[in-house]
Amino acid sequence: xxxxxxxxxxxxxxxxxxxxxxxxxxxxxxxxxxxxxxxxxxxxxxxxxxxxxxxxxxxxxxxxxxxxxxxxxxxxxxxxxxxxxxxxxxxxxxxxxxxxxxxxxxxxxxxxxxxxxxxxxxxxxxxxxxxxxxxxxxxxxxxxxxxxxxxxxxxxxxxxxxxxxxxxxxxxxxxxxxxxxxxxxxxxxxxxxxxxxxxxxx
Amino acid sequence: xxxxxxxxxxxxxxxxxxxxxxxxxxxxxxxxxxxxxxxxxxxxxxxxxxxxxxxxxxxxxxxxxxxxxxxxxxxxxxxxxxxxxxxxxxxxxxxxxxxxxxxxxxxxxxxxxxxxxxxxxxxxxxxxxxxxxxxxxxxxxxxxxxxxxxxxxxxxxxxxxxxxxxxxxxxxxxxxxxxxxxxxxxxxxxxxxxxxxxxxxxxxxxxxxxxxxxxxxxxxxxxxxxxxxxxxxxxxxxxxxxxxxxxxxxxxxxxxxxxxxxxxxxxxxxxxxxxxxxxxxxxxxxxxxxxxxxxxxxxxxxxxxxxxxxxxxxxxxxxxxxxxxxxxxxxxxxxxxxxxxxxxxxxxxxxxxxxxxxxxxxxxxxxxxxxxxxxxxxxxxxxxxxxxxxxxxxxxxxxxxxxxxxxxxxxxxxxxxxxxxxxxxxxxxxxxxxxxxxxxxxxxxxxxxxxxxxxxxxxxxxxxxxxxxxxxxxxxxxxxxxxxxxxxxxxxxxxxxxxxxxxxxxxxxxxxxxxxxxxxxxxxxxxxxxxxxxxxxxxxxxxxxxxxxxxxxxxxxxxxxxxxxxxxxxxxxxxxxxxxxxxxxxxxxxxxxxxxxxxxxxxxxxxxxxxxxxxxxxxxxxxxxxxxxxxxxxxxxxxxxxxxxxxxxxxxxxxx
Ligand code: HEM
Ligand SMILES: [Cu+2]
Numbered sequence: 088x089x090x091x092x093x094x095x096x097x098x099x100x101x102x103x104x105x106x107x108x109x110x111x112x113x114x115x116x117x118x119x120x121x122x123x124x125x126x127x128x129x130x131x132x133x134x135x136x137x138x139x140x141x142x143x144x145x146x147x148x149x150x151x152x153x154x155x156x157x158x159x160x161x162x163x164x165x166x167x168x169x170x171x172x173x174x175x176x177x178x179x180x181x182x183x184x185x186x187x188x189x190x191x192x193x194x195x196x197x198x199x200x201x202x203x204x205x206x207x208x209x210x211x212x213x214x215x216x217x218x219x220x221x222x223x224x225x226x227x228x229x230x231x232x233x234x235x236x237x238x239x240x241x242x243x244x245x246x247x248x249x250x251x252x253x254x255x256x257x258x259x260x261x262x263x264x265x266x267x268x269x270x271x272x273x274x275x276x277x278x279x280x281x282x283x284x285x286x287x288x289x
Numbered sequence: 290x291x292x293x294x295x296x297x298x299x300x301x302x303x304x305x306x307x308x309x310x311x312x313x314x315x316x317x318x319x320x321x322x323x324x325x326x327x328x329x330x331x332x333x334x335x336x337x338x339x340x341x342x343x344x345x346x347x348x349x350x351x352x353x354x355x356x357x358x359x360x361x362x363x364x365x366x367x368x369x370x371x372x373x374x375x376x377x378x379x380x381x382x383x384x385x386x387x388x389x390x391x392x393x394x395x396x397x398x399x400x401x402x403x404x405x406x407x408x409x410x411x412x413x414x415x416x417x418x419x420x421x422x423x424x425x426x427x428x429x430x431x432x433x434x435x436x437x438x439x440x441x442x443x444x445x446x447x448x449x450x451x452x453x454x455x456x457x458x459x460x461x462x463x464x465x466x467x468x469x470x471x472x473x474x475x476x477x478x479x480x481x482x483x484x485x486x487x488x489x490x491x492x493x494x495x496x497x498x499x500x501x502x503x504x505x506x507x508x509x510x511x512x513x514x515x516x517x518x519x520x521x522x523x524x525x526x527x528x529x530x531x532x533x534x535x536x537x538x539x540x541x542x543x544x545x546x547x548x549x550x551x552x553x554x555x556x557x558x559x560x561x562x563x564x565x566x567x568x569x570x571x572x573x574x575x576x577x578x579x580x581x582x583x584x585x586x587x588x589x590x591x592x593x594x595x596x597x598x599x600x601x602x603x604x605x606x607x608x609x610x611x612x613x614x615x616x617x618x619x620x621x622x623x624x625x626x627x628x629x630x631x632x633x634x635x636x637x638x639x640x641x642x643x644x645x646x647x648x649x650x651x652x653x654x655x656x657x658x659x660x661x662x663x664x665x666x667x668x669x670x671x672x673x674x675x676x677x678x679x680x681x682x683x684x685x686x687x688x689x690x691x692x693x694x695x696x697x698x699x700x701x702x703x704x705x706x707x708x709x710x711x712x713x714x715x716x717x718x719x720x721x722x723x724x725x726x727x728x729x730x731x732x733x734x735x736x737x738x739x740x741x742x743x744x745x746x747x748x749x750x751x752x753x754x755x756x757x758x759x760x761x762x763x764x765x766x767x768x769x770x771x772x773x774x775x776x777x778x779x780x781x782x783x784x785x786x787x788x789x790x791x792x793x794x795x796x797x798x799x800x801x802x803x804x805x806x807x808x809x810x811x812x813x814x815x816x817x818x819x820x821x822x823x824x825x826x827x828x829x830x831x832x833x834x835x836x837x838x839x840x841x842x843x844x845x846x847x848x849x850x851x852x853x854x855x856x857x858x859x860x861x862x863x864x865x866x867x868x869x870x871x872x873x874x875x876x877x878x879x880x881x882x883x884x885x886x887x888x889x890x891x892x893x894x895x896x897x898x899x900x901x902x903x904x905x906x907x908x909x910x911x912x913x914x915x916x917x918x919x920x921x922x923x924x925x926x927x928x929x930x931x932x933x934x935x936x937x938x939x940x941x942x943x944x945x
Contacts, residue, residue: 109426109503116495116529123533131541131552131563138558140551216549219558226544240913244920257923 107260114264118271121234125275128227129282138219145224145287148211150204154284157200158276161235164193165273168266175262180253183262184246190269191242194235201232224283231279234272241265303453306387308370313450342879344428345837347732349435350413354725356439357407360398361799363446367395369796372756376789378777388773389456390475394449396459401483402442404579404713405490407721409438411582412497412521414732415724418828418835419515421506421844426499428877429925430492436887437489444894445482448475452898455479458771460568461542463553463561468546474898480543481894485887487535494528497521506827508846515826515850516605517724520585523609524578527616531574538567547897562627569620577616577644580712581609583720584651587673590727591655593824594670595662598850601654608647615644625696634693641691645684652681667822668742672723675750679715683708686761701771704764707757714753722802730821734834735813738805745801752794759784759791817942825853832941838876838929841938841945842869869945871935873928880925886915 171186205225213221245261252258303309327333340348370391374383383391417425425431448454452474457466466476501522505514542564544550551557553564584605592599599605621629621637655677664670686708690699699705730736763784768775775781814821820829827844828835830852845867848854858864889911896904938945 109499112503113427113495113499116498120491120495120529120533123530124537127534127537127567131537131567134560134563135552135558138551138560140556140558215544216551216557219551219554219560222541222544222550222552222559226541226550240917241920244917248921252923261920 103256107256110260111263111267114267118267121271125227125230125278128223128230129278132223132227132283135219135223138223140218140220142218142221143211143213145220145283146289148208148213149284149288150207151284151288153200153204154280157197157204158280160193160197160200161273161276164190164197165270167193168269172262172266175254175259178254180249183254184249187242187246187249187262191239191246194239194242194269198232198236198239201228205229228279228283231272231275234275238265238268238272241268301451303450309450316450337881338879341884342432342881344432344877344879346413346417346425346428346431347835347837349431350410350415351732352435353406353410353413353438356442357403357405357410358803360403360406360442364395364398364403365796365799367391367398369792371395372789372792374773375775375785377786378775378779378782380774383773385773386456389771390454392771393456393458393461393479394445394454397445397455397479397483399713400459400575400579401486402438402445404717404721405486406438406442407725408524408579408582409434409490409493411586411721411724411728412493415728415828416497416500416518416521417504418731418831418839419518419826420501420504421509421827421840421846422500422504423839423843423874424504424877425496426504427496429880429883429919430496432880433883433886434489434493434496436883437492437890438486440887440891441482441484441486441489441894444485444891444898445478448478448482452478460572462568463542463545463559463564464555466542466546467554476546477543477898478894480539480546481898484536484539484543485890485894487532487539488890490528491532491536494525494532497525498529501525506840506844506846509851513846513849513851516588516599516602517582517585519606520582520588520609523613524581526613527574527578527581530617531571531578534567535571535575538564538571541567543897547900565624565627566620569623570617573620573623574616576709576712577612580716580720581612583676583716583724584609586720586724586727587655587676588651589826590669590673590723591658592850593727593822594667594673595659595664596823597658597662599654600657601650602849604650605654608650611647612644615640615647619644622691622693622696625693626700638691638693642688645688648680648684652677667726668737668739668746669723669727669822671743671746672719672726675746676715676719676723679711679719679753683711683715687712699764701769702764703760703768703770706770707760707764710757710760714757719749727822728828730816731819731828731833731835735809735815736821738809738813741801741805741808745798745805748794748798748801750798752791752796752798754791755794756788756791759788763788820852823856825850827852830855832938832943836937836941838874838934838937841871841934841943871931871945873930874934875926876929877926878924880919880922882915882919882922886912889915 167186167190171183171190174182174186208221213224215222215225242265245258245265248261249258302313327336340352343349370383371388374380374388413425413431417423455461455466455471455475455478457471457476457479461476461479464470466479501514501518541550541552545552545554545559551559553559553561555561588599588605618640619637621633622641625634625637655673666674686704690696690705690708726737726742763781766779766781766784768779768781775785816833819832821833822829827846830844831840844851855864889908892908892911893905894908896902896906896908935945
């Protein structure tokens with residue numbers, strides 16, 4: 088194992104690049120499975136759309152301004168994560184880390200807004216146990232929120248790694264996957280916003 | 290205080306049943322025995338370094354194999370208990386609750402903890418070798434998949450002695466699986482056991498898709514890829530679309546039980562039918578997920594043992610890919626009788642019958658391959674030949690079930706029980722056994738004894754027909770599934786007795802096979818050639834047992850069945866030897882993280898099962914810590930020096 092460094096580095100390098108490419112492909116397939124997961128949750132939501140069981144409806148409780156604000160925040164964070172990738176392609180670690188940090192902060196405010204919204208809804212008497220509709224609502228929106236939260240942890244880990252190692256084949260692949268994940272969550276949110284909130288208040 | 294402890298213990302441990310005390314004692318004894326042996330022979334370090342932390346796909350395959358054989362035993366004992374109970378009318382061996390628990394664990398274990406891991410065993414044992422690859426695409430993830438499966442299976446299995454087994458059927462339909470009807474932990478064990486191992490299966494699906502698409506030896510175009518690898522690709526495509534649905538379904542059921550949600554409840558706007566739709570959107574593809582690899586296995590074996598190229602290669606590939614798609618459009622045939630519109634029923638009835646077509650194509654291809662071949666009746670081939678009529682009958686009764694009007698008669702009857710066992714045993718189990726016999730020498734370096742194997746084979750086969758043919762008749766005679774007892778007046782007694790006898794014959798067959806393995810470890814014919822069956826594909830071009838890096842030199846593929854072509858060229862003298870140039874081999878390092886992380890998942894599941902949120906939280910923290918730790922690991926691979934490769938090859942009798 089110690090021989091690790093004795094070998095021709097050109098060959099070594101190719102090998103790593105290839106392995107990292109492989110991991111990007113795997114991540115794409117993971118995103119496909121996540122699409123199926125969200126698809127199933129959306130379908131569930133559609134079935135439960137009118138199962139209020141005498142409880143409050145979304146139309147009564149949703150407060151669109153807050154949701155629109157979160158939408159803007161998330162869209163902006165997707166944009167800044169794109170800027171992070173651009174910085175990476177220019178080889179500028181400092182800028183890359185800075186944009187990641189901005190993205191993370193925006194993501195964090197999105198999560199905070201979501202939690203606030205949930206607390207508001209619960210105080211209005213709409214909980215998981217109120218009706219099929221609210222069960223589906225919290226599960227669908229909550230799963231997305233959980234994904235964003237996980238993304239934040241991941242981002243934090245990557246910032247540490249970038250600080251220590253700079254831009255290498257490995258960190259490059261990780262950032263590529265992270266930004267793919269982040270854009271994906273953005274797309275899911277747009278569907279969510281349309282189906283749950285816009286159609287909900289209509 | 291003492292009272293409290295006693296109270297707790299009496300709900301925590303299952304009490305009051307001699308079978309379960311027996312299980313308690315045997316679990317404790319075998320644990321003690323294992324710990325004793327490991328300590329006495331100072332094997333803890335070995336266990337950790339060589340097995341618990343391994344990322345070698347072949348070793349992972351072996352662990353899957355051992356686990357699935359143990360589960361086949363457990364599921365088989367469950368089956369025999371049920372058959373004992375049904376052997377005569379009015380038997381009072383198992384009460385109704387116990388019977389419910391046993392058919393539930395039997396079904397769940399057989400499909401999720403026996404068939405799936407046995408399939409993954411074969412994926413791991415074979416696919417990279419067949420592709421001429423050094424490894425799977427993500428060795429670390431592969432190990433993680435295995436440990437998630439293993440700990441999920443353990444979680445499910447301990448329900449027998451701790452807390453109580455689930456008893457709402459292997460698909461756990463609500464409202465039966467809701468709190469009102471299934472209070473206590475049993476159902477939670479079901480949910481978390483499957484959930485955890487299901488995440489592992491999903492990861493395996495991703496892993497093998499990328500392996501097959503990206504890791505093939507240079508020159509192996511998809512159109513030259515062996516059929517088993519094609520079948521794995523088809524199965525994995527189904528996995529990545531089906532398993533997320535299962536994940537969601539189980540999560541929703543858990544939310545109903547744990548957080549008072551109303552997805553599938555009878556009140557609060559819940560909709561139990563939605564569960565049926567969701568679970569079968571996973572469940573129907575699932576049965577194809579496990580059977581398609583068996584088709585791949587048969588294709589390899591038929592070609593090898595008939596000494597002929599497979600007939601209709603292209604149509605085989607198409608058939609498997611069509612099955613992968615159409616299997617997602619048949620799920621509602623599982624509840625024709627629950628009331629929907631005629632057009633919906635017609636759609637699902639027709640789509641179900643359509644799946645029969647590619648399957649028929651495959652059967653004809655196998656037959657044409659055998660036609661005028663020089664067939665040698667070694668064990669793998671025997672199981673293959675036995676499979677064909679069995680699967681054809683099972684398929685025919687399946688089509689009978691797909692005829693929606695007739696289904697009102699067969700639905701949930703013993704006819705159905707006979708049908709699905711015929712395809713599951715005749716297709717899946719026979720197929721995997723054939724595959725295990727076929728590839729065994731490659732992994733272990735010796736063959737399994739023919740004579741004992743033939744005893745096992747005949748007991749399984751005759752036992753199968755003796756067991757399940759009477760059940761078709763019982764179905765027509767009005768016996769429905771999940772009966773735990775019946776009276777003399779029904780006239781079902783003789784058929785049931787025959788069926789039980791058949792079940793025990795299969796049990797004897799299994800004993801022969803275990804004996805066969807034990808016997809062959811000492812006395813089995815050693816495979817010194819690396820090519821004991823005169824095979825066609827790349828895995829037979831390397832020594833047996835395969836060295837940890839698989840191929841000393843990555844092969845250059847020119848033809849379909851490249852190894853066969855090479856051998857022919859050598860025989861004709863047209864083979865051009867190219868000088869082999871050894872290079873240092875890039876390999877992944879072992880890691881303890883998959884094992885540790887899966888154990889934390891176990892804590893999560895166990896905590897939620899008993900409603901101990903603190904424990905689940907600890908578990909989740911552990912899982913995150915493991916992911917975090919892994920993310921910061923950069924030194925994850927190493928190079929095997931040329932010298933070591935040369936030495937290893939020499940010790941296996943090769944000069945490179
Ligand atoms: C080896 C011989 C086997 C025997 C004798 C056997 C016997 C039985 C019996 C008696 C039942 C209960 C039927 C009822 O009361 O409704 C049953 C159910 C079932 N078996 Fe088997 N079985 C065997 C192997 C298998 C295998 C290999 C699989 C799957 C790969 C399997 C999957 C199932 C399933 C899914 C159920 C339904 C459980 C439920 O109703 O929830 N069995 N089996
Ligand atoms: Cu089906």
